[in-house]
Amino acid sequence: MSREQSSRNSTTERLITVEELSELLRVPVRTIYRWQQVRTGPKAIRVGRYLRFRPTAVTEWLVEQESFQASQF
Secondary structure (H helix, E strand, O other): OOHHHHHHHHHHOOOEEHHHHHHHHOOOHHHHHHHHHOOOOOOEEEEOOEEEEOHHHHHHHHHHHHHHHHHOO
16 A cells, blocks of 8 residues: 555544543543553544544554563563
């Protein structure tokens, strides 16, 4: 896939809300906001006063967490 196609896909994918991410990860909404304050967790996009997340960014973050935890053992 070309860089242009990849960019187009990332701008047209449906963004996830904080509440949806909370349900997906099974963590409290408050945890998502705390992660953003300390700059951990999936990378967020600010849309006005709301936080949104790209599904691909969430997936990448989860893979990073698996790799990090595996290296801890």
